[in-house]
Amino acid sequence: xxxxxxxxxxxxxxxxxxxxxxxxxxxxxxxxxxxxxxxxxxxxxxxxxxxxxxxxxxxxxxxxxxxxxxxxxxxxxxxxxxxxxxxxxxxxxxxxxxxxxxxxxxxxxxxxxxxxxxxxxxxxxxxxxxxxxxxxxxxxxxxxxxxxxxxxxxxxxxxxxxxxxxxxxxxxxxxxxxxxxxxxxxxxxxxxxxxxxxxxxxxxxxxxxxxxxxxxxxxxxxxxxxxxxxxxxxxxxxxxxxxxxxxxxxxxxxxxxxxxxxxxxxxxxxxxx
Amino acid sequence: xxxxxxxxxxxxxxxxxxxxxxxxxxxxxxxxxxxxxxxxxxxxxxxxxxxxxxxxxxxxxxxxxxxxxxxxxxxxxxxxxxxxxxxxxxxxxxxxxxxxxxxxxxxxxxxxxxxxxxxxxxxxxxxxxxxxxxxxxxxxxxxxxxxxxxxxxxxxxxxxxxxxxxxxxxxxxxxxxxxxxxxxxxxxxxxxxxxxxxxxxxxxxxxxxxxxxxxxxxxxxxxxxxxxxxxxxxxxxxxxxxxxxxxxxxxxxxxxxxxxxxxxxxx
Ligand SMILES: Nc1ncnc2c1ncn2[C@@H]1O[C@H](COP(=O)(O)OP(=O)(O)OP(=O)(O)O)[C@@H](O)[C@H]1O
Ligand SMILES: [Mg+2]
Numbered sequence: 001x002x003x004x005x006x007x008x009x010x011x012x013x014x015x016x017x018x019x020x021x022x023x024x025x026x027x028x029x030x031x032x033x034x035x036x037x038x039x040x041x042x043x044x045x046x047x048x049x050x051x052x053x054x055x056x057x058x059x060x061x062x063x064x065x066x067x068x069x070x071x072x073x074x075x076x077x078x079x080x081x082x083x084x085x086x087x088x089x090x091x092x093x094x095x096x097x098x099x100x101x102x103x104x105x106x107x108x109x110x111x112x113x114x115x116x117x118x119x120x121x122x123x124x125x126x127x128x129x130x131x132x133x134x135x136x137x138x139x140x141x142x143x144x145x146x147x148x149x150x151x152x153x154x155x156x157x158x159x160x161x162x163x164x165x166x167x168x169x170x171x172x173x174x175x176x177x178x179x180x181x182x183x184x185x186x187x188x189x190x191x192x193x194x195x196x197x198x199x200x201x202x203x204x205x206x207x208x209x210x211x212x213x214x215x216x217x218x219x220x221x222x223x224x225x226x227x228x229x230x231x232x233x234x235x236x237x238x239x240x241x242x243x244x245x246x247x248x249x250x251x252x253x254x255x256x257x258x259x260x261x262x263x264x265x266x267x268x269x270x271x272x273x
Numbered sequence: 274x275x276x277x278x279x280x281x282x283x284x285x286x287x288x289x290x291x292x293x294x295x296x297x298x299x300x301x302x303x304x305x306x307x308x309x310x311x312x313x314x315x316x317x318x319x320x321x322x323x324x325x326x327x328x329x330x331x332x333x334x335x336x337x338x339x340x341x342x343x344x345x346x347x348x349x350x351x352x353x354x355x356x357x358x359x360x361x362x363x364x365x366x367x368x369x370x371x372x373x374x375x376x377x378x379x380x381x382x383x384x385x386x387x388x389x390x391x392x393x394x395x396x397x398x399x400x401x402x403x404x405x406x407x408x409x410x411x412x413x414x415x416x417x418x419x420x421x422x423x424x425x426x427x428x429x430x431x432x433x434x435x436x437x438x439x440x441x442x443x444x445x446x447x448x449x450x451x452x453x454x455x456x457x458x459x460x461x462x463x464x465x466x467x468x469x470x471x472x473x474x475x476x477x478x479x480x481x482x483x484x485x486x487x488x489x490x491x492x493x494x495x496x497x498x499x500x501x502x503x504x505x506x507x508x509x510x511x512x513x514x515x516x517x518x519x520x521x522x523x524x525x526x527x528x529x530x531x532x533x534x535x536x537x538x539x540x
Binding site: 179266270 | 367
């Protein structure tokens with residue numbers, strides 16, 4: 001009776017609104033859900049509840065991964081795909097930062113570009129594949145172009161918001177201290193918006209990863225996305241599943257790198273108390 | 274005895290401000306005339322929305338007046354300038370810079386040598402009682418400490434006018450009291466004309482040579498009260514009968530304005 005109540009109160013403590021829980025518990029809960037899914041997956045395949053064609057077992061997927069690793073395919077695929085992602089995302093970022101910053105600071109530029117960008121960002125990137133081949137051929141350039149199109153427009157709008165969200169009094173403080181508009185832009189607005197912009201980087205590179213398969217859908221002979229599309233023809237579900245999980249994992253690693261770098265770069269942004 | 278001289282330093286000459294809201298022009302401030310003498314400490318009080326911040330922003334050159342003009346030593350204000358320091362309610366510190374960095378940043382446009390700048394920064398860090406926190410980032414400081422950085426940043430380049438918009442509004446009562454005494458100290462030592470916006474009547478009287486009460490909708494000058502309390506002032510001055518009389522007068526003015534606004538808001 002008492003143990004039941006205490007269990008109940010202990011459980012209830014986990015569900016207080018917006019209260020912190022023990023950090024270990026937090027991490028464990030993050031492992032718990034995937035492990036349950038993994039167990040369910042294993043169970044479903046081990047007891048023959050689904051056909052291997054529809055859902056290969058975890059063991060099959062690991063074996064497929066091992067095969068790709070030993071044959072060297074895994075490494076070359078990951079390398080070329082990561083390269084495309086980085087270039088596509090970098091080009092998008094190099095253009096989106098100035099565009100977003102200008103849109104966030106000058107109403108006239110926001111007025112001129114916002115309707116256009118907002119329209120384009122709803123256009124399906126997949127539909128642009130034929131055009132992209134016409135324009136950029138079938139080489140890496142076309143893949144990078146697709147990744148660029150999938151990333152840039154959202155990114156520019158988000159950076160505009162990051163810039164707009166800074167405390168307007170910071171700009172006013174700069175003006176009272178005698179700084180020119182250009183100096184205020186460079187030395188106050190940019191650094192103030194930078195943590196937000198960095199978060200945008202982190203989110204958008206995740207989106208670039210999700211566009212990988214689309215980018216390698218047509219006219220590619222290598223890459224993680226290509227491997228998945230090829231596997232579809234032979235119904236090699238273990239290859240498909242392994243490739244998908246791998247892209248997820250690489251995305252997660254990218255995300256983690258951005259998060260950690262951000263914490264180092266913007267140490268001032270962390271409350272010390 | 275007031276420390277201010279008789280020279281007019283800051284003159285507001287028929288200053289008015291209209292805002293365009295939903296294509297309709299709304300009068301926020303309606304022709305305010307006001308003169309501040311050199312080194313005078315003037316508090317501005319009034320109901321919320323009566324135009325205190327707008328007025329201060331116009332003096333700071335951060336907003337343009339729709340009518341009239343502001344003159345400093347006879348020269349019309351056309352924009353922000355280093356003759357005026359500004360302290361905002363929201364601190365508005367450069368959070369990527371240390372305490373020292375924030376204060377030094379304000380000196381960047383002045384002609385001091387590097388050594389002089391370091392000396393000035395060190396001096397003002399001490400003035401606002403932040404010695405030992407030079408290398409701390411704003412996020413690591415309490416609200417009162419952050420506002421002290423903002424005050425040091427606004428004073429270090431020696432502006433002749435200090436504009437403060439509810440600078441202690443976000444602080445708890447104790448910290449607020451300490452900050453008021455600190456501000457008076459700094460004002461006595463550094464000779465600066467202060468225009469101080471607050472909605473705390475005690476604070477307004479305690480600090481100022483004169484309290485300006487604004488009327489609401491549109492903002493107009495309702496009363497201009499000379500505060501003849503001796504200086505230097507300590508916290509216990511609030512117990513004096515004159516203090517209570519000033520307070521009664523100002524509170525009744527504000528109450529009248531609040532009732533007026535509430536009556537206007539009735540359907
Ligand atoms: N940018 C703006 N656009 C439209 N109206 C504005 C703008 N800024 C201020 N106002 C209006 O002008 C009036 C005065 O505003 P102001 O901020 O100066 O008041 P305040 O006295 O500082 O109020 P508070 O005590 O709440 O800070 C208000 O009615 C406000 O709605
Ligand atoms: Mg205000």
